[in-house]
Amino acid sequence: xSLDNLCRFxxxxxxxxxxxxxxxxxxxxxxxxxxxxxxxDAMGEVGEQFARLEIFLPEMMQAGEAMAxxxxxxxxxxxxxxxxxxxxxxxxGTVKGDLHEIxxxxxxxxxxxxxxxxxxxxxDADPLLFIKTAEEMGADFIAASSLMSTTMxxxxxxxxxxKDKGLRDKYKVVIGGAPTTQDWADEIxxxxxxxxxxxxxxLMAELLNK
Amino acid sequence: xxxxxxxxEIQDRSNTGPQMDEDDFLPKxxxxxxxxxxxxxxxxxxxxxxxxxxxxxxxxxxxAGWELFREVGxxxxxxxxxxxxxxxxxxxxxxxAKGQYxxxxxxxxxxxxxxxxxxxxxxxxxxxxxATCDENLHYSxxxxxxxxxxxxxxxxxxxxxSMGQKIRSAGPTEINGCTQHIYNMRLAxxxxxxxxxxxxxxxxxxxxxxxxxxxxxEWGVRTTDTxxxxxxxxxxxxxxxLNRVVHCAQYGCYTGNLTGPIYGGWCGGSEGVxxxxxxxxxxxxxxxxxxxxxxxxxxxxxxxxxxxxxxWPISMAxxxxxxxxxxxxxxxxxxxxxxxxxxxxxxxxxxxxxSTVSGWHLWEMASTRNKYRNRATPMxxxxxxxxxxxxxxxxxxREKANEIANKLLxxxxxxxxxxxxxxxxxECYDVDKAIPTSEHLDMFNKxxxxxxxxxxxxxx
Numbered sequence: 001x002s003l004d005n006l007c008r009f010x011x012x013x014x015x016x017x018x019x020x021x022x023x024x025x026x027x028x029x030x031x032x033x034x035x036x037x038x039x040x041d042a043m044g045e046v047g048e049q050f051a052r053l054e055i056f057l058p059e060m061m062q063a064g065e066a067m068a069x070x071x072x073x074x075x076x077x078x079x080x081x082x083x084x085x086x087x088x089x090x091x092x093g094t095v096k097g098d099l100h101e102i103x104x105x106x107x108x109x110x111x112x113x114x115x116x117x118x119x120x121x122x123x124d125a126d127p128l129l130f131i132k133t134a135e136e137m138g139a140d141f142i143a144a145s146s147l148m149s150t151t152m153x154x155x156x157x158x159x160x161x162x163k164d165k166g167l168r169d170k171y172k173v174v175i176g177g178a179p180t181t182q183d184w185a186d187e188i189x190x191x192x193x194x195x196x197x198x199x200x201x202x203l204m205a206e207l208l209n210k
Numbered sequence: 211x212x213x214x215x216x217x218x219e220i221q222d223r224s225n226t227g228p229q230m231d232e233d234d235f236l237p238k239x240x241x242x243x244x245x246x247x248x249x250x251x252x253x254x255x256x257x258x259x260x261x262x263x264x265x266x267x268x269x270x271x272x273x274a275g276w277e278l279f280r281e282v283g284x285x286x287x288x289x290x291x292x293x294x295x296x297x298x299x300x301x302x303x304x305x306x307a308k309g310q311y312x313x314x315x316x317x318x319x320x321x322x323x324x325x326x327x328x329x330x331x332x333x334x335x336x337x338x339x340x341a342t343c344d345e346n347l348h349y350s351x352x353x354x355x356x357x358x359x360x361x362x363x364x365x366x367x368x369x370x371x372s373m374g375q376k377i378r379s380a381g382p383t384e385i386n387g388c389t390q391h392i393y394n395m396r397l398a399x400x401x402x403x404x405x406x407x408x409x410x411x412x413x414x415x416x417x418x419x420x421x422x423x424x425x426x427x428e429w430g431v432r433t434t435d436t437x438x439x440x441x442x443x444x445x446x447x448x449x450x451x452l453n454r455v456v457h458c459a460q461y462g463c464y465t466g467n468l469t470g471p472i473y474g475g476w477c478g479g480s481e482g483v484x485x486x487x488x489x490x491x492x493x494x495x496x497x498x499x500x501x502x503x504x505x506x507x508x509x510x511x512x513x514x515x516x517x518x519x520x521x522w523p524i525s526m527a528x529x530x531x532x533x534x535x536x537x538x539x540x541x542x543x544x545x546x547x548x549x550x551x552x553x554x555x556x557x558x559x560x561x562x563x564x565s566t567v568s569g570w571h572l573w574e575m576a577s578t579r580n581k582y583r584n585r586a587t588p589m590x591x592x593x594x595x596x597x598x599x600x601x602x603x604x605x606x607x608r609e610k611a612n613e614i615a616n617k618l619l620x621x622x623x624x625x626x627x628x629x630x631x632x633x634x635x636x637e638c639y640d641v642d643k644a645i646p647t648s649e650h651l652d653m654f655n656k657x658x659x660x661x662x663x664x665x666x667x668x669x670x
Contacts, residue, residue: 053474053511058241070342097379097417099287099448120642149342149370150379150387150416178513178581179342196511 003035006070007042013062015069022070032074036084043067043113050110051198058104064109086117087201088208090141091134093121093155094177100147103177107143107197109186114201127157134171140208143200146177156188172207176200216303217459220293220497221452227283227291235285235292236476240359240445243281247274248481255480260521260619261564261612268529271303275488275530276300284493287442288449295496297369299472303496307318309536311501313363314463318406322502324536325569325602327529332602333562333571335595336410336540338365340576345371347635348391352398353644354635355588356407360595363436365410365573367586379415379418388412388420392430409435410466417581418453425461430565439498441490443469444476447497455498466502466540467494473519474510480523483507491537494627503575504514506542508624513579514546516557517626518619518654524561525568525608532569540573541565543594546625548578548632549587550650553622555657560618562594563666566601567611589646589654596668597661614664 006025009018026032048128050060075084090111094104101123111118119137121129130142142162146152155175162168175185176194185193192207194200230239251270256262277298283294295303299537309324322334332413337355351367372387380523391414399407411431415421421437424430431437439454441447458465469490471477477486487505494500507523508515524541531537543561558575565572574594578585601611622629635641636648646654662668 051511056478057475057510058245058478061237099442099450102443102472148379148416149368150377150384150414152370153376153378177578181582194407198511 003038005032006035007038010039010066010070011042011046011063013059013066015062015066018066018070019073026074026077032078033082033084035074036071038067039067040115041071047110047113050152060109064112067113083098085115087115087205088140089117089119089137090143090204091119091121091130091137091139092143092145094123094131094145094147095124095151096124096126097154098146098148098151098177099123103147103197104145105177107145107200110197110201111204116201116204127154129156131161131165131167139171141172141174141204143174143176146175146180149179152179152184155190159189172201172204174204216299217456217499217667218421220295221456224289224291227293229291232285232287232290234639235446236444240282241476241478244278244477244482244485247278248485250274253481253485255405256524257404257518257522258482259612260518260615261525261567261608262522263531263608263612265533268526268533268589271484271526272488272530272534274485275527276492276507278485279489279492282445282489284441284497285446286301286448286452287446293447293497300492300496304535307495307535308538311464311538312519313407313434313436315406315432318404318408319434320408322362322571323539324538325532325571327532327569327604327608328567329569333566333598334362334538334540335360335571335598336363337361337367337588337591337595338573338576338606339367339591340365340542341367341578341586342370342523342583343367343635344584345369345374347641349394349398350639350641350644351635352385352394353402354639355591356398356402357644358405358592358644360592360599361407363408363410364395365413366391368413370583377414380419384415384417384420386425387414388424392424396429399587408433410438411435418450418457421454422457423461425457431463433462435467436501438466438468438504439500440468441493444486445493450476459499459634465500466499466504467491467498468504469494469507472510480519480601482522484523484526484530484611487523488530490529491539502538502540502571504540506544506576508544512546512626513581514544514626516543516545516561517623521560521564521615524570525564528565528568528645530572539570540580541570542573543575544579545575545577545590546579546629547622548582548585548630549590549635550631550653551630551652552657553625553629554632555593555654556588556618556621557598558590558593559657559661560615562597563601563611563618564615566598567606567608582631584636586630587635587639587646587650589650591656593654596658598664599667600668605670610665614666617664618661
């Protein structure tokens, strides 16, 4: 049984098998960091399949859960001082007054699949909650989703509050959601507009590395 | 309301129904149950046929949708409990549902009737761009839509600003915007000489407070009009949505149930979308007391429903409901392309043709995936309604509709991801007179001639 098998288990959403094989690989001396790196690559491929709708959201979710369980096990077995590389820390949420969360949840999955560390503040989230959570996490990004035209102003509120608190330069603000556009992002001074969840990881990584 | 006397028995289940954590509802209950049901009823999509002729499968989709709704129910995200109904309650609600309703008022009232597969009764046509628009264009757009002869019902564009202020959901500006929205609709209906037109209103209200503020038989949303009550995707609700159910029941207006199952999302593929459409219709009937269901299934990546993945479930779910119930349901088109493009007219024609022959009524047309401000006009809705009337009146068969749908798809399906945003309303309409530009009208007529060549016998 090999790392390739583990990647196959994770890609097909087999959580129990993934955990069992991870345990065995670590027991046999495989470096947990190497396992995490391989799984991150495998999930990246799963994410690409989902972006092309060769698989659907439930399959993507199952793969994500299998990956999370395997990674958690790896973290618990890592040598003291070893660090899992992260592409960036992100707060994701759907803005206040908006109860729609599928887009936000897909974004979270895609980011995690691509090596970002994500904290989800849920839906109907107050602008201050985004900011407080970002402060606690030491986040790089605040990503705010809106599905309704009348909840889009709450994306602007996050930016306004960051300015008022003197924190605007501390975070990259990313916006998205069905009614949002590049024009809206420009108007409110967001750092990045993502048309869809699939494009977000590469655009955000690029922005952070500028 | 068909089940008014059950209102509080159903509402109470938000407090007494089975408890489940929200994070578990979709991955652990909804999707596994849907996958199991799709397999059990042997539902299989062949999207080379956007209008299938398979009565046995459409009947199985009806049974599958019924079972899905009974087993999964509707999850209330505020109480973390599931509202569930029994087989007997579904049967009772279906028996109590009328197959027809008079909607609108006075001389403008229209009899809205259940349609069958390949019915010669024309579809009831609700015109709606489903888009937001500039405040200074809202009244003109209301006029433009209400000038359309085949319009049976009207849902106006959505305001983003009112009195120059950005509308913020649940705040005072939303109530102000909702008031402006319905006043514009009322004045436009009066000025165009159809004051009793059936309204679906008001789309500017995202929150219940905005909806409730404009219930008024004198100047606002009348009891001869309707509200649409949304469901969160998939099969979730919240108190702010259920507040509207109670308000509409007690105010006495009509209600429609608004749902958008997602292809590629928790429903999975086309089969899951078809089954979910039926299940949502039963949910709307039993839990919202809706007289009609307004469905806009859409593609996860594109946000549209004019490609094969979505036309198949639209057709099959429509046939399932037409053959097994007397429900009313509207097919809400979401196109990829924008106004004054030939592609938008092809997409709309295809969506309307597939829907009409499959038993649906029409709700046309969200252009550019209803994403961009001012990018919707009555002309695409006109195309949908004219195709719908023609298809019905000529008694088009599913086989013929399938043949034409494939020809129309060949015109645009490879451009779904890259479609043009087209023009804005003010670029393809005379805003003062609220009529299309000659260039826009010429394009409409050119495409209409092409579609006529394919076998659609337009009435005028």
